[in-house]
Amino acid sequence: MNLHGLSFNALPPIELPFRFFLTAPLFVIACALLILVSGETLFLSRWQPSMLALTHGFTLGFITMVMMGALLQLLPVIGGVGIAKPRQITLICHTALVLGTLCLIINFIWPSTTLTVVTLLLLVLGLGVYITSVALVLLKKLSQGGSILGFRFAIIALLIVALLGVFMLNLLLPTAIELSSLSSNFAGKSITNTHAILGLVGWGSLMIMSVSFQVIPMFHVAPSFPKFISGYLPTVLFVFLVLFVFQPSMIFIAIMLIHGVFSISLLFIISKRKRKISDNTIRYWQLAAISLIVLNLFYFFPEAYLPEKVVQNKVVLIAVVFIYFYLVAVIQGMLLKILPFLSYTHLQQQCLTNFSAMQFLPHMHEFLDKKHGQWLFYLHVVTGVVLLITIMFPSVYWLLSLLLIIEFSWLLMLMVKTRRLYFSILDKINSSTNE
Amino acid sequence: MIKQSLQFITVDVSELAPPEPMTVILKQLSVLTVQQCLLVKHRKQPFPLYEKLADAGFSYYCVVHTQDAITLYIYHQIAEPLFNQLLAQNCLEKDDY
Numbered sequence: 001m002n003l004h005g006l007s008f009n010a011l012p013p014i015e016l017p018f019r020f021f022l023t024a025p026l027f028v029i030a031c032a033l034l035i036l037v038s039g040e041t042l043f044l045s046r047w048q049p050s051m052l053a054l055t056h057g058f059t060l061g062f063i064t065m066v067m068m069g070a071l072l073q074l075l076p077v078i079g080g081v082g083i084a085k086p087r088q089i090t091l092i093c094h095t096a097l098v099l100g101t102l103c104l105i106i107n108f109i110w111p112s113t114t115l116t117v118v119t120l121l122l123l124v125l126g127l128g129v130y131i132t133s134v135a136l137v138l139l140k141k142l143s144q145g146g147s148i149l150g151f152r153f154a155i156i157a158l159l160i161v162a163l164l165g166v167f168m169l170n171l172l173l174p175t176a177i178e179l180s181s182l183s184s185n186f187a188g189k190s191i192t193n194t195h196a197i198l199g200l201v202g203w204g205s206l207m208i209m210s211v212s213f214q215v216i217p218m219f220h221v222a223p224s225f226p227k228f229i230s231g232y233l234p235t236v237l238f239v240f241l242v243l244f245v246f247q248p249s250m251i252f253i254a255i256m257l258i259h260g261v262f263s264i265s266l267l268f269i270i271s272k273r274k275r276k277i278s279d280n281t282i283r284y285w286q287l288a289a290i291s292l293i294v295l296n297l298f299y300f301f302p303e304a305y306l307p308e309k310v311v312q313n314k315v316v317l318i319a320v321v322f323i324y325f326y327l328v329a330v331i332q333g334m335l336l337k338i339l340p341f342l343s344y345t346h347l348q349q350q351c352l353t354n355f356s357a358m359q360f361l362p363h364m365h366e367f368l369d370k371k372h373g374q375w376l377f378y379l380h381v382v383t384g385v386v387l388l389i390t391i392m393f394p395s396v397y398w399l400l401s402l403l404l405i406i407e408f409s410w411l412l413m414l415m416v417k418t419r420r421l422y423f424s425i426l427d428k429i430n431s432s433t434n435e
Numbered sequence: 436m437i438k439q440s441l442q443f444i445t446v447d448v449s450e451l452a453p454p455e456p457m458t459v460i461l462k463q464l465s466v467l468t469v470q471q472c473l474l475v476k477h478r479k480q481p482f483p484l485y486e487k488l489a490d491a492g493f494s495y496y497c498v499v500h501t502q503d504a505i506t507l508y509i510y511h512q513i514a515e516p517l518f519n520q521l522l523a524q525n526c527l528e529k530d531d532y
Contacts, residue, residue, distance in 0.1 A: 011483040080482040217503070218479055221452050224503055274450060344454045345483070348461060352491040355465035364454060 012072050012086035014346045014422065019094050020069025021335060022415055025408040027061025027101065032404035034105075040394035046316055053108035058323060060101045063204055064158075066331050068093065068130055071151075071207075073342060075137055078214050079148055083133045093133075096126030107172075116172045127162045131155055150210025150234035157202025157241065164195040194245050200319075201255055202241045204327045209262055210234055211334070212285070216266070219337055220282060222273035229265045233258065256299050263292035280373035284333025287381070291325035309392050316391050324384045332380060332411065339415060340367035343422040350429045357429040367418045376414065379407040440470060441510070441517045447476040449504070457481065464493065464509065472510040472518060478503050496522065 031054050035042060038050045045051065072090070076082035083089055100122030107115040138152045168191065170176050213230040216222050224230065237258050244251040266289040270282060295318060303311050310317065344364045351357045383403040390400045446463055448456035456477060463473050480497060488495050494515050496508040508527065510518050521527055 076483055078482075080480065080485075219453055221450055275452065341453055345457065348454060348457050349483070349487045351461060352464070352487050355461070358461060358465070 011076055011342075011346065011349075012082055012090075014342055016086055016090040017069035017073050017342065018415070018419055019090060020065050020072075021339070022412065022419070023094070023098055024062045024065040024069075025412040025415075027057050027065065028408040029405055029412075030061070030105070031057040032401045032408070035397055035404070036401040038397075040397050042397065043391060043394035046319075049108045049111070053105040056101065056108070057105050058328070059199060059204075060097070060104070063323075063327055063331060065097065065101075066335065067204070067207060068097070070211075070334065070338065071134060073338070074211065074214075075134070075151075079137065079140075079151075081137050081140060083137055085133075089129060089133045093126045093130040096122045096129070100126050111172060113173060116169055120166060120169050123162070124166060127158070131159050131162070147210045147214045147230070150206055150213070153234055153238040154203055154207035154210065157198050157206060157238070161195055161199040161203055164191060164198070168192070168195065190248075193248060196319075197244055197248075197252075197255070198241060200322060200327065202238070205259065205322075206234055206237055206241075208327065208330050209237070212266060212330075215334070215337075216269055216273075216285065219341075220270070220273045220279070221275055222269050225265060225269055229262070233262060256296055259292045260296040263289035263296075278370075280370065280377055281333040281337040283374075283377050284329050284336070284380075287377075288326045288329045288333075291321055291329070295321050295326075313391050317388065320387055320391060324387055329380060329384075332376065335411070335415070336368060336373045336376070339418045340364050343367045343418055347422065347425055347429065350426070350433075354429070354433045357432050360425055360428040360432065362421070362425065367421055368414055372410075372414055376407065376410055379403070379410060383407050441514060441521060442471045443474045444471055445474045445476070449476050449478045457484065460484070460509070464491075467509070467511070469511045469513050472508055472514065475507040475509065477505050477507055480505055481507070494518070496527075498527070 034050060034054055034057070042048065042050050042054065046055075072083065072086060100119055103115055103119040103122060107119050134151075134155055138148065138155060167177075167179070171178070213225050217224050237255070240251050240254045240258065244255065266285060270285060270289075273282075298314075298321075299318060303314070306314075341364065344361070344367060347361055348358075351361065383400070386396065386400050386403055390396050444463060444467070446459055448459050451459065456475075460473070460475060460481075467473055480499070485495060488509060489512075492512050493509050494512050495510075496518065498506045498508075500506065508518065
């Protein structure tokens with residue numbers, strides 16, 4: 001394939017993904033305060049309103065928030081084309097998602113018809129506009145087919161998750177549309193489980209897998225993933241997710257095994273990287289891969305040999321490991337990599353029209369100190385362990401809350417510091433260009 | 436004859452981790468004359484660079500060999516006729532890659 005002077009979209013302005021990134025830790029800090037206020041009763045059942053508020057604070061407020069911001073940058077880097085009118089789209093989507101998620105959390109705790117309607121409108125607007133603008137890019141013929149196919153599946157999964165969420169919220173309204181008479185798949189916990197699995201695996205994991213096929217070889221000078229993994233794994237996983245709707249228990253086993261295969265190939269590719277320098281992002285990828293392997297062992301381990309307390313909380317423990325040690329771990333690790341990289345790349349590009357400004361570029365690591373990233377990693381591991389303990393012994397909820405506040409305040413501080421250095425260097429470059 | 440008028444400067448950034456490839460490319464572009472063409476051996480297409488190159492007065496031409504190997508030619512826009520002649524004579528890859 002030869003490309004001669006084709007029109008590619010440049011990276012969207014750095015403040016757009018940063019807006020998503022900077023908001024995300026605030027939701028986890030809010031979740032930590034919710035844990036502190038709710039106390040140990042929060043952990044009595046996963047169906048509790050405050051527990052639902054907590055999970056949506058994490059999944060929508062942190063995971064989805066960061067992923068939406070990151071995808072704005074990844075599409076032009078990986079596929080060569082970014083979304084149209086990124087400033088306007090970001091303004092609408094970010095504002096609607098922030099307000100919509102806040103309303104959703106409040107509505108779980110203090111439900112009201114008005115708040116349900118407002119939540120519905122905001123989340124439909126935020127997610128709807130975002131999905132449409134990303135889908136318009138993904139419908140084009142783009143480079144890097146394997147990953148782009150995974151992105152397409154992930155966006156379809158997000159769309160279905162959002163539709164199921166809208167359907168469940170609609171049930172809270174006096175004018176609710178009931179579909180449970182049509183099929184048992186639309187009834188009670190069945191639809192909630194589909195919503196959760198499609199959200200965590202379809203939107204979260206499928207997107208992470210597709211991104212890993214590109215960013216691990218690119219950032220860490222590692223070999224490409226084997227074709228049978230990068231080419232087929234996203235499709236196979238997506239097919240199983242569709243089948244999950246009809247045969248949940250059987251298909252869940254397959255979904256677990258697919259994650260096992262992915263984690264082994266991930267560890268293999270990481271071990272083959274050319275420059276084996278210590279890197280915090282690599283540590284996060286390794287933590288995520290090992291957690292998925294442990295998750296597989298735990299899932300298939302005979303329950304007769306497990307303590308009763310563990311068996312009672314098995315589903316929640318699986319969900320916690322998947323969310324905290326896999327999804328959130330990879331997202332934090334990626335943030336540590338892309339925050340300095342994006343800052344540096346955006347500044348480098350300014351130098352193309354003024355080469356003398358290259359003297360102002362600091363070393364990339366100055367944007368985010370490696371040691372500070374390492375502390376974040378250790379904090380994440382400790383908080384994760386305390387989270388698991390809290391599931392079984394809720395009386396330590398206060399420690400979990402405290403650790404979450406420390407970890408995500410630290411992450412926020414690192415981001416603010418990176419952003420501040422970026423703008424101070426940009427000022428220097430701009431003044432040298434204007435001279 | 437034409438080829439002699441466009442000197443190729445080759446850099447291999449395929450084993451460098453980001454953002455080093457861009458640093459190497461920028462350093463080379465800062466001293467690239469209109470009689471020179473920068474030939475970059477890379478693993479991935481630097482998509483975000485493309486639009487910026489045009490703004491900075493450069494043209495580019497990319498040859499994708501495999502999923503992990505590309506050759507990127509960057510030259511001053513003023514040298515585009517010369518480059519296109521080389522391209523028409525099909526002597527880029529044969530002689531220079």
